Amino acid sequence: xxxxxxxxxxxxxLYVYGTLPEKEQAQVAADVAKDPELQAEVNAIEVSLxxxxxxxxAGLSASVKKELLQKINQRATxxxxxVKIITSNYSYFGWAAAILLLGGILWLxxxxxxxxxxxxxxxxxxxxxxxxxxxxxxKAQHLEDLLLQMAQPNTRxxxxxxxxxxxxxxxxxxxxxxxxxxxxLDINRLPEAPEGMVYQAxxxxxxxxxPNSIGILANxxxxxxxxxxxxxxxxxxxxxxxxxxxxxxxxPNLEQLYALGTI
Amino acid sequence: MxxxxxxxxxxxxxxxxxxxxxxxxxxxxxxxxxxxxxxxxIAEEVLQDVFIxxxxxxxxxxxxxxxxxxxxxxxxxxxxxxxxRSKAYKNKRKNSDFDDFSFFIKDxxxxxxxxxxxxxxxxxxxxxxxxxxxxxxxFFKGYxxxxxxxxxxxxxxxxxxxxxxxxxxxxxxxx
Numbered sequence: 001x002x003x004x005x006x007x008x009x010x011x012x013x014l015y016v017y018g019t020l021p022e023k024e025q026a027q028v029a030a031d032v033a034k035d036p037e038l039q040a041e042v043n044a045i046e047v048s049l050x051x052x053x054x055x056x057x058a059g060l061s062a063s064v065k066k067e068l069l070q071k072i073n074q075r076a077t078x079x080x081x082x083v084k085i086i087t088s089n090y091s092y093f094g095w096a097a098a099i100l101l102l103g104g105i106l107w108l109x110x111x112x113x114x115x116x117x118x119x120x121x122x123x124x125x126x127x128x129x130x131x132x133x134x135x136x137x138x139k140a141q142h143l144e145d146l147l148l149q150m151a152q153p154n155t156r157x158x159x160x161x162x163x164x165x166x167x168x169x170x171x172x173x174x175x176x177x178x179x180x181x182x183x184x185l186d187i188n189r190l191p192e193a194p195e196g197m198v199y200q201a202x203x204x205x206x207x208x209x210x211p212n213s214i215g216i217l218a219n220x221x222x223x224x225x226x227x228x229x230x231x232x233x234x235x236x237x238x239x240x241x242x243x244x245x246x247x248x249x250x251x252p253n254l255e256q257l258y259a260l261g262t263i
Numbered sequence: 264m265x266x267x268x269x270x271x272x273x274x275x276x277x278x279x280x281x282x283x284x285x286x287x288x289x290x291x292x293x294x295x296x297x298x299x300x301x302x303x304x305i306a307e308e309v310l311q312d313v314f315i316x317x318x319x320x321x322x323x324x325x326x327x328x329x330x331x332x333x334x335x336x337x338x339x340x341x342x343x344x345x346x347x348r349s350k351a352y353k354n355k356r357k358n359s360d361f362d363d364f365s366f367f368i369k370d371x372x373x374x375x376x377x378x379x380x381x382x383x384x385x386x387x388x389x390x391x392x393x394x395x396x397x398x399x400x401x402f403f404k405g406y407x408x409x410x411x412x413x414x415x416x417x418x419x420x421x422x423x424x425x426x427x428x429x430x431x432x433x434x435x436x437x438x
Contacts, residue, residue, distance in 0.1 A: 008427070010423035015333070016330055016332070017401050042330070044434075049332070056297065057291070060289055067311065068311045069281075075318065076276060
């Protein structure tokens with residue numbers, strides 16, 4: 001097809017109209033680019049169409065352009081902050097997530113601390129309970145030992161009546177095993193020893209009256225410090241209890257005799 | 264000749280170049296749009312949308328695909344047709360009768376002699392009705408050859424050449 005035929009075909013007009021299929025449009029564009037004569041024709045067609053289309057315009061007011069340029073200017077300046085807004089939106093989520101996470105961590109730490117403290121309290125309580133249990137067990141053991149001793153067939157129960165002068169209504173229970181040479185004394189019914197004084201137990205033989213100290217009745221391992229277990233008791237015919245200065249005495253102060261009994 | 268340098272600057276988001284391109288083509292585009300929507304207010308709205316699209320999508324124009332004016336034409340026709348199909352347009356549309364572009368070309372007496380429209384009315388009036396229809400459908404409305412041949416009931420093979428003949432008879436006035 002010659003250039004003249006090309007022009008006469010009317011294809012160039014439709015090319016400028018933009019109504020050809022895409023492929024054909026691109027083909028004509030390529031053909032025109034290679035041929036100055038075709039280019040000149042295309043330019044001529046475009047000039048005619050610009051004039052024709054302009055003649056159909058009702059006339060644009062300047063305000064349309066002004067408004068449009070404002071919109072374009074907005075778009076041109078907006079494009080950067082737009083990205084910023086998006087980022088800040090994301091960062092809000094980020095901050096919210098961070099704060100939630102931090103809150104969660106603090107809450108867990110607090111929870112952990114509370115549990116630790118509770119554990120401390122509980123373990124302290126447990127220790128004190130253990131001590132109580134140990135004490136109770138010890139006391140029970142002691143009482144059991146006493147009971148076993150009292151239940152021995154050789155053990156005789158004696159009563160040391162209170163001395164009329166110092167303790168008229170008191171009495172001391174005694175359990176004496178003359179084979180094991182052990183003596184148990186219960187001084188529950190004697191008045192409380194005054195400050196600086198202790199009760200002292202004596203083994204007695206008569207004709208002539210010979211007292212032998214068998215122990216100071218202080219710091220008993222029994223509850224209430226009132227039941228005493230004394231060992232290595234010499235052969236005795238009776239027992240007495242006197243009140244003596246702390247530390248005990250070599251010989252009994254008979255004026256301070258509180259209880260006295262014979263076997 | 265098309266303003267290649269301005270087009271390049273437009274692609275680089277140069278607002279001054281954009282303004283110049285608007286000055287070069289806005290009346291043409293406005294005319295095209297108005298022949299489709301037949302409402303000056305709506306046409307102004309569509310025109311702004313078209314030029315915003317030109318600003319946003321300028322990178323998509325390539326001279327290898329065709330003329331810049333052709334690219335503008337396609338955007339404009341599509342935007343105007345979309346508008347005509349929209350619900351808002353159908354609600355507003357007045358039922359005025361108009362057939363083709365010639366309806367929009369003013370009488371010579373309404374124009375001053377330096378106006379581009381001067382003298383065109385007279386020649387358009389002299390065109391055969393078939394020529395007015397052909398130019399209207401192909402150029403202003405963007406019909407394909409097949410659509411035009413079916414609408415006007417003329418053989419498909421004659422559309423191209425008839426259109427050229429019709430346009431040539433106007434050319435003398437237009438040049």
